[in-house]
Amino acid sequence: MSATKAQDIGGLGHSVRRKEDARFVRGKGHYVDDVKLKGMCYLALVRSPYAHARLKGIETSAALQVPGVLAVITGADLAEAGLAWMPTLSHDQQMVLATDKVLFQGQEVAAVVAESRFAAADGAAAVRVDYEELPVVVDPHAALEKDAPVLREDRDEKSNHIFHWEAGDRAATDAIFDEADVTVAQDMVYQRCHPAPLECCACVADWDPVNEKMTIYMTSQAPHAHRTLFALVAGLPEHKIRIISPDVGGGFGNKVPIYPGYVVSAVASLKLGRPVKWTEERSGNLSSTGFARDYHMHAELAATKDGTIRALRVKTLGDHGPFYAAAQPSKFPAGFYNICSGSYDLENAFVEVDGAYTNKAPGGIAYRCSFRVTEASFLIERTVDVLADELGMDPAELRKKNFIAPDKFPYATPLGWTYDSGDYAGAMDKALQMVGYEDLLKEQEEKRARGELMGIGISSFTEIVGAGPGKQCDIVGIEMFDSCEVRIHPTGKVLARIGVQTQGQGHETTFAQILAEELGIPVGDITVEHGDTDTAPYGLGTYASRSTPVAGAATAVAARKVRAKAQKIAAHLLEVDEADLEWKDYAFRVKGAPDQAKTMADIAFAAYTNVPEGLEAGLEAVDYYDPPNMTYPFGTYICVVDIDKGTGDWTVRKFVAVDDCGTVINPMVVEGQIHGGLTEGFAISKMQLIDYDEQGNITGGNFMEYLIPTAVETPHYDTDRTVTPSPHHPIGAKGVGESPNVGSPAAFVNAVIDALSPYGVRHIDMPITSDKVWKALRDAGVEG
Numbered sequence: 001m002s003a004t005k006a007q008d009i010g011g012l013g014h015s016v017r018r019k020e021d022a023r024f025v026r027g028k029g030h031y032v033d034d035v036k037l038k039g040m041c042y043l044a045l046v047r048s049p050y051a052h053a054r055l056k057g058i059e060t061s062a063a064l065q066v067p068g069v070l071a072v073i074t075g076a077d078l079a080e081a082g083l084a085w086m087p088t089l090s091h092d093q094q095m096v097l098a099t100d101k102v103l104f105q106g107q108e109v110a111a112v113v114a115e116s117r118f119a120a121a122d123g124a125a126a127v128r129v130d131y132e133e134l135p136v137v138v139d140p141h142a143a144l145e146k147d148a149p150v151l152r153e154d155r156d157e158k159s160n161h162i163f164h165w166e167a168g169d170r171a172a173t174d175a176i177f178d179e180a181d182v183t184v185a186q187d188m189v190y191q192r193c194h195p196a197p198l199e200c201c202a203c204v205a206d207w208d209p210v211n212e213k214m215t216i217y218m219t220s221q222a223p224h225a226h227r228t229l230f231a232l233v234a235g236l237p238e239h240k241i242r243i244i245s246p247d248v249g250g251g252f253g254n255k256v257p258i259y260p261g262y263v264v265s266a267v268a269s270l271k272l273g274r275p276v277k278w279t280e281e282r283s284g285n286l287s288s289t290g291f292a293r294d295y296h297m298h299a300e301l302a303a304t305k306d307g308t309i310r311a312l313r314v315k316t317l318g319d320h321g322p323f324y325a326a327a328q329p330s331k332f333p334a335g336f337y338n339i340c341s342g343s344y345d346l347e348n349a350f351v352e353v354d355g356a357y358t359n360k361a362p363g364g365i366a367y368r369c370s371f372r373v374t375e376a377s378f379l380i381e382r383t384v385d386v387l388a389d390e391l392g393m394d395p396a397e398l399r400k401k402n403f404i405a406p407d408k409f410p411y412a413t414p415l416g417w418t419y420d421s422g423d424y425a426g427a428m429d430k431a432l433q434m435v436g437y438e439d440l441l442k443e444q445e446e447k448r449a450r451g452e453l454m455g456i457g458i459s460s461f462t463e464i465v466g467a468g469p470g471k472q473c474d475i476v477g478i479e480m481f482d483s484c485e486v487r488i489h490p491t492g493k494v495l496a497r498i499g500v501q502t503q504g505q506g507h508e509t510t511f512a513q514i515l516a517e518e519l520g521i522p523v524g525d526i527t528v529e530h531g532d533t534d535t536a537p538y539g540l541g542t543y544a545s546r547s548t549p550v551a552g553a554a555t556a557v558a559a560r561k562v563r564a565k566a567q568k569i570a571a572h573l574l575e576v577d578e579a580d581l582e583w584k585d586y587a588f589r590v591k592g593a594p595d596q597a598k599t600m601a602d603i604a605f606a607a608y609t610n611v612p613e614g615l616e617a618g619l620e621a622v623d624y625y626d627p628p629n630m631t632y633p634f635g636t637y638i639c640v641v642d643i644d645k646g647t648g649d650w651t652v653r654k655f656v657a658v659d660d661c662g663t664v665i666n667p668m669v670v671e672g673q674i675h676g677g678l679t680e681g682f683a684i685s686k687m688q689l690i691d692y693d694e695q696g697n698i699t700g701g702n703f704m705e706y707l708i709p710t711a712v713e714t715p716h717y718d719t720d721r722t723v724t725p726s727p728h729h730p731i732g733a734k735g736v737g738e739s740p741n742v743g744s745p746a747a748f749v750n751a752v753i754d755a756l757s758p759y760g761v762r763h764i765d766m767p768i769t770s771d772k773v774w775k776a777l778r779d780a781g782v783e784g
């Protein structure tokens with residue numbers, strides 16, 4: 001494997017020896033909504049129109065009269081079975097169906113099961129709920145005020161404060177700020193947004209009373225973790241629960257939590273003895289399932305006059321809605337937000353985060369992000385631009401002056417992480433050259449002289465992906481390892497099963513490529529399966545770009561275990577000592593006589609027919625990989641925008657993305673990941689916001705208000721990469737899926753602010769809609 005090959009059409013060398021092997025492997029061919037079972041019935045949810053109200057009563061008799069309706073399930077029914085509340089992934093609890101009061105608009109209050117979808121919907125409309133409205137809190141700052149109504153009456157603590165968390169050295173950081181030549185401070189809100197996957201959530205729960213086994217087809221990013229949670233909540237043994245996650249139409253973190261719809265469907269199937277299907281509607285997905293971000297951030301930098309950044313100080317308030325349901329490793333209440341020192345070599349840093357309950361939907365999920373890394377990256381890359389503005393320094397020069405130098409890796413940050421490898425200046429130089437930075441600066445000067453608005457925005461992000469290690473990272477106590485099981489059949493064909501779960505990232509293709517490279521077997525002879533807890537080995541699932549760093553590593557190690565056994569069989573077949581063999585050009589060859597060789601196909605047949613004495617038959621292995629560290633991908637994105645003074649509309653003229661994810665397995669897949677994530681970053685920067693009015697009514701709960709960019713709005717991207725392998729990953733790969741969403745919002749925003757900076761504008765909160773730009777220009781006295 002060489003860097004040149006890795007940059008070829010197919011990435012890893014052997015796996016694309018044959019051109020036809022460079023194809024994409026198809027998925028499973030069906031989604032949850034395609035599942036049709038005999039006797040299946042349908043579930044519809046009744047949702048609260050109020051954001052905060054006491055339940056005075058629920059009248060179900062009219063619903064039960066609707067033809068086809070089989071049952072109505074309420075919170076009281078669940079309470080009888082001890083299932084009215086369920087644990088969240090952040091050590092809180094969440095209502096499954098409301099019993100006493102509702103805490104956000106769209107909250108699940110009851111469920112109707114019927115013979116058809118339509119009858120279920122009619123039944124849900126006929127359920128009468130009597131509410132008494134309560135005062136609503138949608139602002140997290142207001143939620144922490146002394147006289148704010150206490151939302152969570154079930155908790156001992158009678159306030160809306162959830163947690164306080166901090167990292168770094170407060171005193172040492174304060175001391176630097178006290179004596180620094182220059183300091184800057186910036187408030188910024190990373191707004192509430194939503195992953196809005198193409199496929200909403202769905203499940204089919206199928207209780208088999210004969211075998212006493214529950215099978216749940218479900219849109220799950222983490223089938224094994226979900227099985228364990230179901231076992232804990234329902235009290236069923238795990239081997240009596242099977243989760244099948246078929247093709248998933250996009251997850252982006254939205255399909256990591258367990259939602260009430262899944263739990264109520266399982267209860268309904270147990271109650272009726274029939275399969276029950278729940279398919280979420282779009283507005284339900286946008287208004288009740290895991291939102292992202294909603295971080296209210298205050299950042300400060302201390303620097304010398306000549307632009308050496310010395311320290312970072314951050315204070316943040318996170319809005320979590322009424323249940324603290326963020327999907328993140330247990331020991332990290334603010335996720336990996338302490339990656340916010342970014343790509344810079346600082347003397348010290350201090351960060352503190354508080355969480356607040358409000359009457360908005362619960363969530364705080366890692367939307368294409370490794371647990372608050374997007375917020376962290378936006379914060380540092382935005383604040384560095386604010387400092388550049390204060391110092392009157394070129395933002396590229398300021399960044400370069402402060403990057404962690406390549407010879408400083410492994411690099412321990414003041415906030416507690418140890419970066420594995422990096423060459424930040426290398427990625428930036430490539431991006432500057434690709435975008436034609438010097439020429440752009442000249443052009444900008446000329447345009448500014450003519451009163452035209454053109455901006456250049458840079459973001460040089462550092463990511464952190466690949467949770468574990470297990471001792472540091474766990475989900476509900478389960479350490480975050482991941483797994484692969486490899487079996488080579490006598491004919492040399494391979495079946496591999498992995499603990500992670502693709503939602504369109506193409507693991508069937510890329511993991512087959514890792515095996516092809518390690519085993520010398522063509523990628524077309526390898527099948528990769530996942531997403532069925534009855535067959536796949538236990539794993540913690542796919543989110544936060546952990547698949548390649550953790551399960552990808554398990555795949556390489558499992559293949560190497562197989563190869564170790566294969567070497568013994570090869571020695572037996574070639575009648576030489578094991579030590580006389582070397583693995584070269586995808587075969588075991590006798591040292592000094594390379595023509596005497598056995599390929600994996602030769603060895604596979606012998607493994608079932610002719611093993612040396614004392615060795616058991618078969619050729620298979622499993623690996624549960626606990627990574628020694630996370631991987632730290634990075635990159636530089638540069639965006640060029642033009643702004644129309646008359647309307648405030650901004651358009652992206654050029655966008656250059658240079659990523660470094662270590663060894664690349666499949667450049668086509670990586671390119672696809674980058675394009676998708678950049679488009680999400682563009683949408684967040686320009687048009688996406690889940691907002692609420694003072695009564696807690698959601699605005700942004702449908703696609704008329706929550707905008708998804710189409711091909712018309714989406715900019716063109718020029719992508720390239722540098723390759724700095726991870727020193728601890730078996731094949732040197734780092735994750736990549738999150739990088740573009742993490743790194744790009746700052747590039748878009750920095751470009752818009754750069755265009756407006758001659759008029760004294762230093763910051764505008766996302767989404768930067770044209771009316772906000774128009775207003776900023778008018779406030780600065782600029783006419784269109």
Ligand code: CDP
Binds near residue numbers: 507546552666
């Ligand atoms: O966990 P998730 O699959 O979302 O993220 P990832 O590990 O970053 O991988 C996304 C896709 O890109 C997978 O198919 C990876 O195998 C592929 N990839 C790659 O080809 N080379 C890399 N260095 C990293 C990821």
